[in-house]
Amino acid sequence: MPPASMNLKILLPFKVFAEKTGVLRIVAGTADGFFGLLPRRLDCAAALAPGILVFETEAEGEVCIAVDEGVLVKSGADVLVSARNAIGGTDLDKLRETAEREFLHLDEQEQSMRSVMAKLESGFIRRFAAFHHA
Numbered sequence: 001m002p003p004a005s006m007n008l009k010i011l012l013p014f015k016v017f018a019e020k021t022g023v024l025r026i027v028a029g030t031a032d033g034f035f036g037l038l039p040r041r042l043d044c045a046a047a048l049a050p051g052i053l054v055f056e057t058e059a060e061g062e063v064c065i066a067v068d069e070g071v072l073v074k075s076g077a078d079v080l081v082s083a084r085n086a087i088g089g090t091d092l093d094k095l096r097e098t099a100e101r102e103f104l105h106l107d108e109q110e111q112s113m114r115s116v117m118a119k120l121e122s123g124f125i126r127r128f129a130a131f132h133h134a
Helices: 092-104 108-133
Strands: 006-012 015-030 033-037 044-048 051-057 061-067 070-075 078-083 086-088
Touching: 015 044, 015 061, 015 078, 015 086, 051 092, 061 092, 086 092
Parallel strands: 006 078
Antiparallel strands: 006 015, 015 033, 015 051, 044 070, 051 061, 061 086, 070 078
């Protein structure tokens, strides 16, 4: 029988931002909208868009964290979120403002760098797929 709670770990490039057990639900956002995770949901992976990630535990209640773009992977009871940056806070309005200021309004140089990296990654994946099917 699947577990009644989940284990959440939020990783940043330079540290573990948060590690929680007994997570009852998670709500995260992608480019296509928000989706929820419950403990008995099938395993999945999703590309996260910059925004607010919400999780709930019995001990802490509902917790909101602003996350930059990243990846969420659910495998069994474990949910791993790997993001470029994350900010915790208690005031949802201030957290949303901070997320918009820090994550959504990137300077031109960073936008250019991310565009180049995306092209490199997609080119690698295309070549790898072609190699795999050859």
